Amino acid sequence: MEIKDNTFSRQFETFADDKLITLEYSFQEKKIFLTRLNTPENFDDEEFISDLLKNVxxxxxxRKLKVVPIFPKVAAFFKKNPVYRELLPPGIRI
Known part of the structure; x- marks a missing residue:
């Protein structure tokens, strides 16, 4: 999976079936806040979303960043994949 970090738009970008999928973010100190996942209408490929999040x-x-999952699908990803919980900053429990 090829992921482009579009720093101008503050989002990671990739394509599925020639359709753009983006994961918006913001930075604060050494933390990346994953704020919104944008998918095409009727897109429900959970495995693709999971792969995207694993790559992110x-x-x-x-980059030695802590991850703050703001968007519910990102929080659900952490619940399903406890191996990534080490990326959560202190005080964040999922």
Missing amino acids: MAIALE
């Missing part, structure tokens, strides 16, 4: 977690780990 790898980017956060590489």
